[in-house]
Structure formats: structure tokens, C-alpha cells
């Protein structure tokens with residue numbers, strides 16, 4: 001950008017945010033925007049955008065106007081807070097909902113455009129641009145994994161990402177897995193003859209709960225691509241278990257294979273992969289009608305995307321519900337209390353990837369046709 005244009009944009013951007021914080025009339029804000037003040041600007045003092053400022057002064061009409069004019073719904077300030085987080089901190093439901101719905105609309109539109117072969121779009125937040133082992137499937141699958149036990153005596157499977165330890169699966173998630181299996185299997189019409197498909201073994205926590213059911217699955221298929229995880233499964237005797245079939249590869253390698261499509265369908269399907277983003281999960285959603293047995297079948301997935309920020313977690317949760325509805329599936333949510341105090345040492349040396357007090361546990365069922 002030309003230096004003069006750049007400094008003019010800065011000047012107008014600062015003026016815009018200051019005027020909003022000073023509660024100037026909407027007409028004045030509109031005039032500033034019309035005269036070229038950049039709606040995407042984030043100020044130098046705190047990194048806040050016009051939308052953050054409007055959320056601070058809790059002006060619903062102004063928030064709506066800024067959204068209409070194209071305000072950036074997911075900009076984060078220096079403290080990594082979005083305007084949605086600010087609305088949440090004031091308990092201002094109307095403003096929160098307007099910003100959240102803008103996020104959902106924008107992601108739905110981008111999702112639709114992305115499906116057009118000629119479109120070359122990258123999403124604002126819901127698709128990975130990370131080429132490390134935590135954001136790229138390719139890098140993850142060639143990275144060495146470490147199985148260990150942390151100071152709380154919990155098992156951890158982790159991967160090194162640029163010198164930082166990142167948990168692939170951690171023992172603190174055990175209760176989430178236990179409750180998921182309960183909700184997927186309890187009262188199931190096929191509980192005497194369950195065919196279960198699980199994507200991603202990790203520590204084998206969920207697979208162990210499936211095996212510990214009063215009636216273990218008659219068919220228990222596990223898809224797992226990582227060589228170190230497959231070794232771990234060998235050591236733990238999973239290849240010799242009755243009814244267990246291990247498909248070595250990614251779910252994408254098997255989704256159209258006879259193993260998944262010619263067995264009459266699964267009664268329970270669960271997926272929890274690593275280093276994949278929302279667009280991968282959504283592709284998996286699209287395959288569900290082909291691999292589930294019938295409308296009594298149940299589906300679950302690890303709902304952990306965006307979970308270091310309440311606002312993004314909410315957006316992912318709602319978008320996944322809408323996309324599942326699109327493939328004919330109703331979702332019921334329940335909350336699992338995973339709140340913990342900082343001294344508990346849940347993360348050990350690992351990067352924190354879930355900081356919400358409640359995990360939103362999804363159980364989907366195809367609508368009867």
C-alpha cells in the first residue's frame with residue numbers, strides 16, 4: 001500500500017474506533033465509513049476493531065449496521081478476544097447472537113462456494129492453513145508419536161510440533177469417551193448385536209469402552225493410519241481381539257470400500273481424528289447416510305474444534321448441527337463438565353487445546369424417512 005494511503009487508513013481507522021467508543025451517533029459513524037474509514041481496521045492500542053468497540057459500548061443497532069457493512073466477525077484483539085467474546089462477557093445475548101449468526105452465515109456461504117470446483121477460497125477460520133503435525137495430515141502421519149504417562153498417572157499420546165509437545169490424545173478425555181459410549185449404546189435397539197465403526201484409535205480409550213459394554217460389539221471396525229499407533233495396538237493385543245477388525249489407513253482410503261459399505265451398515269459410528277480441520281469432518285458427515293444401518297443407528301464425533309475460545313466453539317457446534325441436518329441427521333447435545341482448576345496439571349507439558357468448562361457432546365440420528 002502507498003505510504004500516504006496507509007497513514008490515511010490508519011488515521012481514519014483510529015478515528016472510527018474512537019468515535020464508536022465515544023458513543024457518537026450512528027449517522028456520524030456511517031459518514032466516516034462512507035468517507036473511507038476502513039471497517040477492517042484494528043487499533044494500535046489494543047488491537048480492537050470497530051465491531052469490538054460497538055460490542056464494548058453495547059450498541060445493538062451499531063453492531064447490526066457494522067455487520068451489514070462487512071465488519072470482520074472473527075477478528076481478535078491483542079488478548080485474542082473476538083467481538084463475540086466481549087458481548088459474552090457483558091452477558092449481552094442480543095449482540096452475541098447477531099455476531100455469532102454473522103459468523104455462521106459467512107461460514108455456510110464459504111462452505112457452499114468451496115464445493116464449486118472453480119472456487120479457490122480460503123475460509124476465515126474453519127479451515128486449516130497450518131502445515132505442522134497438528135494441522136497437516138501429511139506431516140502428522142510421518143511424525144514420530146510418543147506414548148507416556150503424565151504426573152497424574154494418565155496416559156498421553158503426543159507429537160512434537162516445532163519443539164512443542166502437542167497432545168494427540170490425553171487421559172483427561174476419558175470421561176468424555178465414557179459418556180459418549182453410554183449415549184451411543186445405551187438403550188440401542190441393536191445392543192445385542194452391535195456393529196461399531198470407530199475412526200482414530202489414539203489411546204484406545206473409546207474402543208476399550210466399546211469392548212467393556214455388557215454385550216461387546218459383534219463387529220468392531222477401527223480405522224487407524226499412523227504406524228506408531230498401529231504398533232501400540234499390536235503391543236496391546238488389539239489385533240487378536242474377538243470381533244475387532246483393524247483397517248490400516250485413513251478413513252478417506254476406506255470410506256467407499258466394501259468393508260464399510262457392504263456389511264449392511266453400522267449401528268454406531270464415531271470419529272475422532274487428528275490434524276484434520278472442519279472441512280474434513282464435514283466430508284465425513286456427507287458419507288454417513290451410506291455407512292449407517294438405519295434410522296436407529298447413532299453417530300458421534302469429538303467436538304473439539306475451536307475449543308480454546310467460547311465464541312468459536314459455539315460457531316463450530318452450530319455449524320456442525322446445521323450441516324448434519326443437511327444430510328438428514330438430528331443432533332442432540334449434552335454437556336460434560338470438564339472444568340478444572342489450573343493447578344490440576346491436566347496439560348503437563350502439552351499445548352492446551354480445550355479450555356471450555358463444558359464439552360458439548362453430540363449424538364446424531366438419521367431422521368426416519
Ligand SMILES: C[S@@+](CC[C@H](N)C(=O)[O-])C[C@H]1O[C@@H](n2cnc3c(N)ncnc32)[C@H](O)[C@@H]1O
Pocket residue numbers: 137168169177199200201202203204205206207223224225226229249250251252272273274275276
Ligand atoms: C484423538 S486420537 C483418537 C482418540 C480416541 N478417540 C481415544 O479414545 O483414544 C486421533 C487418532 O486419529 C488418527 N487419525 C488421524 N487422521 C486420521 C484419518 N484421516 N483417518 C483415521 N484416523 C486418523 C490418529 O492417528 C490418532 O490415532
